[in-house]
Amino acid sequence: YWDGVLNLYKTQSLTLVYTVEKDGRLLELSEYHSLFFLLFIADFVGASEDPSVPLRPEGCSSRVKERVQTIFSDNTSGVVIGLDLGVNSLEGEINSSSSLFRLKINSISNLKHLNVLRLHDYNFSGLIPSSLGNLSRLANIHLSGNTSGGETPTPSFGRLNQLTSLDVDSNKLSGNFPIALLNLTKLTYLSLSYNQFTGILPPNISSLSSLENFEARQNSFFGTIPSTLFFTIPSLGTIDLADQLRSPTRYIFKNATSLRSLNLGHNHFVGKLPRSLISCSALELGTLKELTLLNLSNTLSSGTVPTELLHLTKLVSLDLSSNSLSAQKSFLNNLSQNLTNLEELNLGLVDISSEIPPNISKLSSLKSLSLDECNLNNSLVFLDLSWISLGNLPVSINNLKHLTTLKLGFCNLHGQISSSLGNLTNLSTLDLSSNFFNGHIPSSFGNLLHLTSLVISSNRLSGQIPPSFANLNQLTTLSLVSNKLSGTLPPNISALCNLETFEASENIFTGTLPSTLFNTPSLTYIDLKDNQLNAILEFGNISSPSKLERLSLGNNHFKGSLPISILSLVNLYSLDLSYYNTGMSVDFGFFLSQLKGVIDMDISYKNTTNIVDLSTIFLHLKSLSSLQLSGVHVSTAKMDV
Secondary structure, eight states: OHHHHHHHHHTTOHHHHHHHEETTEEOOBTTBOHHHHHHHHHHHHHOOSSTTSOOOGGGSOHHHHHHSOEEEEOTTTOOEEEEEOOSOOOOEEOOTTSTTTSSSTTTHHHHTTOOEEEOTTSOEEEOOOGGGGGOTTOOEEEOOSSEEEEOOOTTGGGGOTTOOEEEOOSSEEEESOOGGGGGOTTOOEEEOOSSEEEEOOOGGGGGOTTOOEEEOOSSEEOSOOOTHHHHSOTTOOEEEOTTTOBOSSOOOOOSOTTOOEEEOOSOBOOEEOOGGGTOOOTTSSOOOTTOOEEEOTTSOEEEEOOGGGGGOTTOSEEEOOSSEEEEOHHHHHHHHHHOTTOSEEEOTTOEEOSOOOGGGGGOTTOOEEEOTTOOOOTTOOEEEOTTOBOSSOOGGGGGOTTOOEEEOTTSOOEEEOOGGGGGOTTOSEEEOOSSEEEEOOOGGGGGOTTOOEEEOOSSEEEEOOOGGGGGOTTOOEEEOOSSEEEEEOOGGGGGOTTOOEEEOOSSEEESOOOGGGGGOTTOOEEEOOSSOOOSBOOOOOOOSOOOOOEEEOOSSOOBSSOOGGGGGOTTOOEEEOTTOBOOSOOOHHHHHHHOTTOOEEEOTTOBOSSOEEHHHHHHHOTTOOEEEOTTOOEEOTTSOO
């Protein structure tokens, strides 16, 4: 039966492919698992025990090509030298007696030249066959993302002396560090992460003299990190040993001049951070000048953060969180000057007894900053963390009682705005713009009596403007643009007697525009476009000469005649009344003769019963630079064309 199956595949029968598949995988027949079934297909239709017969991938059916993702062949001999079956959905054990490993025709005899084997993310279970050690030309093995268990085959893997890359992470491998791997002197990449290895790391790990990347995070290794790992493997660029080690002793670094990434987070070390870690002095133990990533979070480290860290000028990511560390003022002051390449900085639970220097915002590359529970000095008066990804508002900010300026724009902040910000009663400037805040605006903001600028635009805030805002009589700038705020504009908004700029466009406000707003003596800019304001437009009795320069009310649902009181806006130079439904004839000549200073006007889609005479507009508005009349009936009869 099996020979017949293979012969049918050899004749490219697509019908049989569907016959032997079930639930998204090929049926398992005795010792021939689906994976090796595919290997047989590749053998029969494309390869031969005779290396002079070239591989013919075009001989495979299209269905086979979907399953066998990549088969590499030598350009001259045509023999199979590489096999990539990664990221598939086949399941089951890798049987060591399977035809992949048996020394007979159509199996290992056709794969003896193999130097690349990728079987990652297959959900294979069982042991890794020791027969893999017979493929002596293998240079790359990638078996990650399966459910293989047991110990790594030894000593068979030790015979793969051409191996340069071994990746077995995310399996269920156990036992001690595979000693046989120490024979692989050409190995440059070794990943044992996310397994169940235990015991100590061998002191003679330096035998891997060509190693560049060593990753073994989230296992159960214990003891010390062998110092030989650092000072006898000069090519080592990445070390990741996070989430496992239990050690009473410290790590020692020496001559690790090529090390670029060091992750020792979530290990149990004891004592102070070694100055050898970051020293640039020849008298010290070592230097890590090429380091771009350093993670020492949750390592039971204590003492002060060494200022020598500032010499690691190539650092892109620094994580010192969840320790018993404190940061001195000298370290913080020089942070933005020295570590100019930083993109991620995590100082969570680091005791910052001094002020955060204002120039930390000058770290132009910084994308993520964590200052959670940092015991920030409450004498801080200015804090600008704009354009730094925080994720959550640091709780410690609530203790900064003397803060006058807080800028957190573009900080990737989520959730509701903390009402405790209303306790920072010395604030004069608060910028929370361009984040992902939702919920309502805290009514506690009404306690910020010294506030002159409040910018909470470009969030996802809903609800109404809190009535408590009437208390903010020092406010000069209020920006609520691009949220989901609703309801009517509060009639007592005129209580903001010092208001100069009021922006609330791109919300869903309804009702009327409070006419008292135009009696605010200092107001120069009103932007309420793109709402659902739907009442008759009224400006009220403007008692004194208005300072209003820009008025944007477009794309609402205003109706009724154009109020004559608009003529009191003698300083107006920008006017947007687009989509205004007057429903009647408008004498534009009369209005524009009084508003001669307008240089930017939008009356597009204005529903009037008369035709707009362009000659009248240009007659009165001598300085006009921008005019939008889309959707309006216009006349050019009196114009010289």
